[in-house]
Structure formats: C-alpha cells, structure tokens
Amino acid sequence: MGTKTLENIEGQFEMFQILNENGEIINEEAMPELTDEQLQELMRRMVYTRILDQRSISLNRQGRLGFYAPTAGQEASQLGSQFALDKEDWILPGYRDVPQLIWHGLPLYKAFLFSRGHFVGNQADGLNMLSPQIIIGAQITQTAGVALGLKKKGKKNVAITYTGDGGASQGDFYEGMNFAGAYGAPAIFVVQNNRFAISVPVEKQSAAKTIAQKAVGVGIHGVQVDGMDVLAVYKAVTDARERAINGEGPTLIETMTYRYGPHTMAGDDPTRYRSEDLDSEWEKKDPIVRFRKYLESKDLWNEEKENEVVEKAKEEIKAAIKQADKTPKQKVTDLIEIMYEELPHNLREQYEEYSAKESK
C-alpha cells in the first residue's frame, strides 16, 4: 500500500519539456508567448553567459578573480527563470547564481568584486536582490519571509530563490517551503539539479526519485522541468509567478541540468567522481546548441549574430575587470562603518585605532 502511494506520487512528476535535443518543439500547446526579439534576447543572454563563464575561469586561473562557481551548462535553468521575472521581483541566489543577478541589473564589475571579496560587490543599489548566499539553505527561509513581506505590502511581485540538488537535503529547504506554503506566500523555489553536490551524486542525497515531489510534503505545487530547455524553464517560472501573484501560493521547480565544469575553482576535479560517458551524454543536451538549432530553423539566429554577442561579451568583461581594478582597496575603517547604523563603544574605539594606523 505504501509503495503504491509512492508510485502514484512519483508518477505526477514527469519532466516538463518543450524543446527536444534537436531543437524541435515537441509540446506546442505549452509554448510560451515570446516575440522574436525576446527569443533572440534569451539566446544573446545564454551565449553571453557562456562566454562569461569561460572568461571567469580563465581570469580566476590568472589570479584576477577569486571565488568562482562555474555555470556552463546551466544557462537555460538560470537565465530562462530570470527572464520570466519582473524588475521588482526579488532574487535570493545561491553561490552559483551570479548570472541571474547580472541579468537582473547587477553591474558586471560588482559581480567580479563579489568574486574577489570586496564589499562594494555586494551593494545592491536599489536592486531587489541579495548577494550570493554561501550557507546552503539560508536563502530558502529568507525567501519565505520576502514573499510574505511582498504579500503583506500588497505588491504584485514574487521572491525567487535557487539552490542545488544537495541543498534540497537541508532543513532550511523544507522549512522555507513549508512556511511559504502555510502563509500562501508568493515564492518560487528553484532547485537546479545538476546531479552532483561537489562529488556526491543526487542518488546519495535522498531516496526520493525526484526533488520536485518534495513539494508534496509541504502541500505546494511542484514541477520537474528539463533544465537544458530554456523555453520549458521560462514557461514553468512564468506559470509559477502567475499563480503566486494571484494568491495561489508558492511553487517548487526542479530543473534537470548539468554543470560542465568543476564545482568551484578552488581545486575541485570532477574527473574524480564523474565519468566521461556522463559528461558526453549531457554535452549532447547543451541548452545553447539546442536553442540555436531552434532559432536557426526560424531564421532568427546565425553565426554573425552569435559572433557579435561573443565580441560584446569579451569587451564588456574586459572593461568590467578594469573597473573592478580601479575600485579603492578596503580599509578596516570601511568594514567597521558598515557593521551598525550607530557604532557601539568597542567599535568606536577600534575605529579610532585603525584610522590612526591608516593615516600613517
């Protein structure tokens, strides 16, 4: 009886897909309403972000960037979901989710400063976003709060957050979704399932066959999406957003995706835990290749357009790194000043001490 119940539940989480690996529409009725310009813009962003990943890895190796978590392979999942948002929607990203912030308005040089470890990189300047969350799961409970806040203020906006397949094992993952569900808050929880949490395969995280089905435990809507299919991701988030702002509560979206690179640039070597077969299987599913085929078939994309994006990306990355270089170095007094609105006694004393040092 128990097993039957489980099978029934798992049966409800079939992967949602619009575009197949050959760039063909296989689910016409789910096709989102996007203009030709929007379709091209999506492609531009994916190509740009792939270049950004390549350049970031290279800049990291040259020592010109610090902490960096590669994103190649996850462009559809990251950018398709952000593309469905309104400018006033909130993003609470994980540490791999810098691209969503950039397309939501964060200047590129600030993303680089975040990587290097400079507080200016974390300043939001009026944008509805937090800097990437390092504590896996913390962003999930905070998202429930932002969403409840938006609901209480009567805003027609949502809070979206991202974690990985490993993150779905955290207590905060469950608590955040459960709170949002209990309050009917307009939240979207995206789990980017790239099959590995550093070296641990998703099968070792949970006996659950899908992560999407974890929505059942908290009584909210859940959907599993082909995370290499930008149209499916966009559509799933658009639908979740629509439901959320209509007061129908939160949604959990699992995007089935893959990271082609290592976990981070801090010495992780994926050949220790991933087979070449698995890598090449997922390379066939590349979200950019697939979407390019689709756009080319509609005569919306060509090599020239792609090269333009590549060149623009390279130029802007160069300029952004220069701007990051020019940002004044951090002083201890800067760090003291951003601790509190009014400094307590101990910090007033230490401020004096360090400003004397700094003026030497």
Next chain:
Amino acid sequence: MAQMTMIQAITDAMRIELKNDENVLVFGEDVGQNGGVFRATEGLQKEFGEDRVFDTPLAESGIGGMSIGLALTGFRPVPEIQFFGFVYEVMDAISGQMARLRYRSGGSFHAPITVRSPFGGGVKTPELHADSLEGLMAQQPGLKVVIPSNPYDAKGLLISAIRDNDPVIFLEHMKLYRSFRQEVPEEEYTIEIGKADVKREGSDITIVTYGAMVQASLKAAEELEKEGINAEVIDLRTVSPLDIDTIIASVEKTNRAIVVQEAQKQAGIAANVVAEINDRAILSLEAPVLRVAAPDTVFAFSAAEDVWLPDHSDIIEKAKQVVNF
C-alpha cells in the same frame, strides 16, 4: 504610573510599538490567539489583527529566516523564540545571517529585528529551557544583547530594541517575569542600549551583574552592609556592547570588583568584564577581579537547581574574599 510585573511591562512595550509603527510585526510559536506561553503577547492579536501578530509553524530556523525576509521588505520584525535553549536551531539565521546583513550588503540592507526569548533558572523547567546562552550571542559581531532585570528597564529597553535599526537579542529571565511589581510609566519612554545602571551606590566593592543575579546581588549587598562592607551594584542591562565607562568609573572608586552571572564559568560574559577591567583599571585594583558563576556542567536537572545556581550567599562569600584579599 502603574504597578506592573516584568511580563506586563514587556507586553506594554510591544503594544506601544505596534501602535506607533505599522511595520512592527510580532510573531512566533503560540504568540497569536494564545497570547504566548507566558502571556507576553496577551491581547495583542485581538487589538492589532492577525496581519500584525501571528503564529508560525513550529520551526525556529524558519522563524529566523522569515524575520530577515520581512526586514528586507521594510518590516520591523519582533519574533519570539519560545525558550532560548532552542536558539541552536536558529543560530545560522541569527549569527550567520541577520547579524551580518548590513555588513555583507555593504550597508544596502539592514535587519531591524528584535528577537525576544525567555531563559533563566529557578523555576524548575524541563531540559534546555533555562540555559544562559547570552555568551554565544555576545561573541557575534553585528548583534546587541539586552537583558533587563526589572519591569521598568524591560519596557524602556524593549522599546529601544524595537526601534534600533540593527538586530537586538532581548533575553527575558523567566524567574523575573512575575516575581515582583514595580512602578512603570504608562506612556512610552526609552532606555539607551549599551548603558548600565548603578542599582545601589557603594564605596568598598563593585558588583557587576545582570539578569536574575541583580536581585541576588542587591540582597547580598544588604547583608554585606550589616558586616560593614558597602557594595556598589551595577546592572549591565546590555551585555553586548558593555558600558565600559560606568564599570570603570565604579572600579576606580571602589578599587575592588566581582562579576556575577548565572551562566557557567566558561560561558556568559563575566570573563569579558574582567578583561576590560584588567585592561583599563589595573592600577586601581587592590585585589583580583573574581567571578561568581555556575559550575561548568550542563544546566542542572531541575531538582538540582537549588544547589547548582549561584545565589546571594555565593556573592557574599566571593565579595568577602575580595575585600579580605
């Protein structure tokens, strides 16, 4: 003026702030219709509605994370953690997150959150209800930690805590909730956070303390007086940041000091106070600064509280030791 218990003064402070500022939200486990397990939020939901005063699912981490999210959208959250022993469930949200929000965002965001929570021994609670864990909070940059010892201070400090634009941990000693009444003004007033209060003036020895140990220290001071020892009792009121000026001025006058806390010797904040006195007033000291604290065991099984918790006789003994050094 009205005669109030500390719990009534706390409720009154929340009522005033809920009325003053529409962004103030009070929430936690059973704080709504039930009015809180200690009646601290009694009547608030009825008066201000479910939108302002509401129950949460039973999950401390979720409560902490939700507070941060609500703060990001412009609210002034006053969450309750039912007993402070449960803080371990929400350590990340408090110490890892809200304490760091202003800094980590370079000042773009801040967390005007007041976490209220009962703690303290002497009322025979079950496990992990009474533990004194203020020392953990005091070690976290970005937090302020306030511990009132009487109804008057509780109201003025809680109003200040709620109005503070950075996170404040407001710890309420369970034994003090209803142990005595005090004249408390009915209107709003504030007490500055980070300011200690001299509860009894004296010239022979300084007793620095906070929480339930303030009453115990005052009782000890009365008995010491009979033996010709005139003790000054300083109620820290805020255990982080410390009011250095008040502590040092007193020690420079009396030349002797002890620090009294209910927490275990290896916990609490007494070691900080001793270090500050050593740093700043060693030339005034006639004797070392000694500490009164609980033994370094896990908090006592309830039937052992009487022999385990520090009390006025421990304070008298330690004060005499310092005076006769």
